[in-house]
Each structure stands twice: as C-alpha cells, then as structure tokens.
Amino acid sequence: MSNTTTFNPIEAFRQERTDRIASYANKADLKEAAAVFNEVSNREQYSYNFSWMGRPIIQYPQDMIAMQELIWQIKPDLIIETGIAHGGSLIYYASLLELIGKGDVLGIDIDIRDHNRREIEAHPMFKRISMLQGSAVDQNLVDEVSKLAEGKETVMVCLDSNHTHAHVLRELELYASLVTVGSYMVVFDTIIEDMPVDFYDRPWNKGDNPKTAVWEFLKTNDNFEIDHSIDNKLLISVAPEGYLKRVR
Template sequence: MTPTLNPIDEFKQERAERIASYAQPSDLREAAAAFNVASNRDKYSYNFSWMGRPIIQYPQDMIAMQELIWAIKPDLIIETGIAHGGSLIYYASLLELIGKGEVLGIDIDIRDHNRREIEVHPMFKRIEMLQGSAIDEALVAEVARRAEGKETIMVCLDSNHTHEHVLRELELYAPFVTVGSYCVVFDTIVEDMPRGAYDRPWDVGNNPKTAVWEYLKTNDNFEIDHSIDNKLLISVAPEGYLKRVK
C-alpha cells in the first residue's frame, strides 16, 4: 500500500509534475515564446528595480535566483557584469536575510554614477566590486584569492554576450562553483531571437547559449537544469541554469 503524502509533500509533488508537463509542446509554451521575443525586442526587462536600483532582469529569473540562493545559501556569489548594480543589490539583500555571504561584482567599466549609488546603498555592506575585464587572468587570480576558504559559491555570468567571451568566462569561473550550486549564464535567449535583433556583436549562432553548448561538450561537471526552464518559460536564460553535479 502506497503511504499517503502529507499536504506539504503532496503540494510539492503536484508542482513538480506540473512543471515537468510544461516540457511538452502547448499553447502555454507558444505564448511564452512569443512573449520572450516581443518583450526582448521592446526592452521589457529594463522596467524593473530592486530596492531602488535598476536590475534589468525578468521577474521570473529574479524569482528563480531567489529560490536557488535560499536553497543553496552561498557564502559567495560572483557576478560578471554590474551595469546599474541592481542584481548585486538583489543578491546581497537575499544574503542579508539569510544572515551570511557576500557578492563580488566584476565589470570592465563601473561608471562613476553607478558606483556612487551602489556604495551608498544599505546592502553595500555585503558587496565588493572589481573593475577590469572578467577574462583578464590577473583579475581572475584576485577572484580566486577572495574565493579561497568559501564553502559554497555561485557564479552568474552577465557581461559581454559573445560566444568567445562567455566560453572563456565559463572556463575561468565555472571551476569556482561548488558541487550542488549553480553557474547561471544570462542572455542565452539571444539564440532564440530573430537574427539581427541586437545592435551588438552577438547574434544567433554567436551568444551565451552557443557558448554553454560548446562548454558542456567537454565538461560533464555541469548539467543544464531543464526543470528551471520548464518552470519559468519566460526567461532571458533558457538552458543557462547550469547545476554543478560533480
């Protein structure tokens, strides 16, 4: 006789089954795909802030990151790409609620007005920033020094979105990720957009998702967490949530 699940486990099982069902073609998937294209075209992600700082992320990805950070409780989150600093503030605020951890942000150009706003923010107490190219090996050595002794580490890659750059970031930063934690590669959505959608060096065939595919060909320490893709459907990081499994 199969034991009866308690209400909490029953809810979790129903949710897991529903999310798994979203992997199949459906009106919902088609609607989400259409929204992904239209909303990226119209810069929908630029509409949101966290604790006063522009975050330039989809709410769905923000919730996914909250779920991961709460579950993993990292001692260190490394993020390449700072922009306005909203993600740094967001991650730091979650770590503040957890009661431990710090965020290390890296950007080739931390603009003075953004730096000032980040440094006066209440959550800056959990943030450190490094200016320089994320793929500069001297800078990566400094990141390694700061990561030393940290028990649990998460990495977020959100800077230059070309295939070559992201692949190099994966080679340099993915090894910092601890088993059971994640390397989240943002803007993999570029591969799913119409060709020529961006006035930038990246495009279909040359973007973070193609870098993820290339990296995983020779690295089996990570797996794409498709359950997150199926859960969100609307995301700038499809196939970009990489879980370290060994």
C-alpha cells in the same frame, strides 16, 4: 502493525508542483505563447522596467524569482557576478543574503561608471558587496577572484557581461572551477539564440551568444548539467538553458 502511509500535505503539494512543471515540456501551446512573449518583450526592452530596492536591475521578474529560489536553497557564502551595470542584481543578491544572515557578493565589470559606483556604495546592502574593475577574462583578475573564493563552502557564479560566444565561453572556462558541487553557474542572455537574426544592434547575434557558448562548454565539461526543470518552470526568461548546476 499498519502499513498505511501518513499523508503529508506539504510533500504532496511539492510533488504536484514538480509534476506540473515537468509536464510543461510537452505543452506546445504554452511554450509557443511564451516564445511569442519572449520575442516581443525583448524587442520592447521589457527587462529595463524593473528595479530592486531603488536600483535598476535589468532582469525579468521570472529570473529574479528563480534566483531567489536558488539562493535560498543553496545559501551561498559567495556570489560572483560578471557585469554590474546599475548594480541592481548585486543589491538584489545582497539583500537575499542579508535575510539568510551570511554571504557576500562580488561584482566584476570592465567599466564601473562613477555614477553607478556612487549609488551602489551608498546603498544599505553595500555592506555585503565588493566590486572589481577589469575584464572578467583577464587572468590576473581571475586569480584575484580565486583568492577571494578560497575557503568558501558554497560559491555561485552569474555571467552577465559581454554576450559574445568567445567571451562567455572563456568566462565559463575560467570560473567553472570556482562553483561548488550542488551550486549553479547561471549564464544570462542565452535568449539571444532564440531571437531572429540581427535582432540586436550589438556584437552578439544568433549563432554567436551565451547559449552557443554553453553548448560548446558542455561538450567538454561534464561537471555541469543544464537544469531543464528551471526552463520548464519559467518559460519566460532571458536565460533558457543557462541555469547550469554543478553535479560533480
């Protein structure tokens, strides 16, 4: 009997990619180049340049690809997103679920502006979207979201609303239990911590932002881990250390 292992080119390609991505963690020149682009592109509002199926999405293409990979892999029954803005992300996630053939998207925002609501409701992907207006950290609203998540086999959560430390930390605490094991809670705009002090004319800043909230959250919650393989793969992202996988 032969002990020769049959060569699998598909698995070989996957392993080569995995090894290459892991190697990026130690490539200082590559990481430095990405850091420069991250800072300059944030200054120039690069993320505002893109749309999905006609709606502004306000995301980096790299993060869009990462989300596509996760959604295809996980095939969630429900994606919960705090922060709606123009609705591009809702429509993007809904279109991926439409291709998969199952799943719904729930968007939450404290102020769903009328012109954005009209565009979202008129979109072909609205059939997989529902929206709730209110603060994402209001307990009554969270209770309503929890009821909508009941019985869902796989749930993913994306946090992209108010980016202050206190607000994001509270979101993490309130929505963590809704994320199913093996799925993700994605915290956007952790990049704020990597920008210079007073880079943004907003309530958040270096030392007070989604990444500091993630660090604080993980001190007392070992159900989640940062998926550093996504950080190594993307390099250019608004969510470094923000892809949190529920492992238990």
